[in-house]
Amino acid sequence: MKNKLVTYQNIGKKGYKETWDYQDQLFQEIIQSKMDNRKNNTEKPTKNYFLFVEHPHVYTLGKSGDISNLLLNEKQLEAKGATFYKSNRGGDITYHGPGQIVGYPIIDLDNFFTDIHKYLRFLEEAVILTLAEYGIKSERSSGETGVWLDVGTPFARKICAMGVRSSRWVTMHGFALNVNVDLGYFDNIIPCGIKGKAVTSMEAELGRKLDIKEIQEKILHHLGQLFEWELIES
Template sequence: MNNAKILELPLTAYEEVHGLQKRLVSMRLSGELDDDVVILVEHPPVYTLGKRGGRENIVVSEAFLNEQGISVVQTERGGNITWHGPGQLVAYPIVNLDEAHMGVADFVGSLEQVMIETLDALGVSARSDAVNRGVWVGDAKIGSVGIRVNHGVSFHGLALNVAPDLTFFSWINPCGLSVAMTTAEQELGCKVSMTAARSEMKRAFGALFSGGVVEMTLNELNGYSSALCWSWT
């Protein structure tokens, strides 16, 4: 695959990062941005819906979610409903698959492998499943994948449960399935550092891209386009 930049963000609202992804896709398509970009981030609690829907898989009332301060956001990615929140490491690869000569199925498999390698480095043995995509520990799901491809450029991505509160998953049928969810902390029975998880995921992405990955700051990203001028709040 191509060279890539890694952009690490702190805890940032889902909608803000979604907007950033779409602008990066436009820049990648126009040639304004030559390299692929991988965003690493955590979000405040939010449920996101894929193209297959998902509101029917919310098992609590809208009033309850409002009381909890959790929004439900419709997206254009594949898949069904999922949750994002603190303790879950999310990666959004903005990748020109046409330039990489890679099909969607192979790319999804590569993202699953990134999660498997990250977990392996943390001490958790995980696997992929050709029928139910994502990453699994036994019969429990620990990582999800959901992408969208716009004229050959991918966005959305993967979500890995490092140390989140699993209570939020009990309020939905994750990915439209009646399935148990797990975390790296739960599997290991001890605290897992999000800093360590980020470091291991960066290493795993470095192995995925032929030219490796180089860390990028937000100022450097803004330097690609005077129209971008993006900052987190």
């Protein structure tokens, strides 16, 4: 039986590792439920979760990433007040920090559709639709995940990064939309391992700070429309 209820939690400001451990706990619980169903020949509904979080300054490297894309040593990281983690998500290196909206869907795609590419496109679409509400025209870049501006021009810049993990059609990790983030922190990496590509934020594009909560609500609305899920706030 497909369960389209999604438990939503806005966990506020929380460290990357602590949040990763929490995600993994939920992720493993869903996988265990699926394994139990298979073992016992049952069809008990599996759970779905969606988390919003804001991380302190942190650089994370995906499982296929290149450590040379981090341009800081340990002492320089400390001076920047930042930490570094090797992650088990896809993608290369990225930055998370204050003023950024980070969304982590931990969902069983068997409840929706078993297509990881469609899943990524839906995450991108929710961000694209949200940005459009603020007059920012964004799009996808062929062969690259995430959401971009002015693709195909010398001014191409990334506004939202994505990196996910999935096992048995259960997802974790997710997307990071730059809202009021300090873009200077991106100067310390080769973002997503792509040389010559710039990074931007909603604040940089619009010339003003934006309401994080309002943007989160718009993203949730669009995700709900795309996935046809129902949120339960926790």
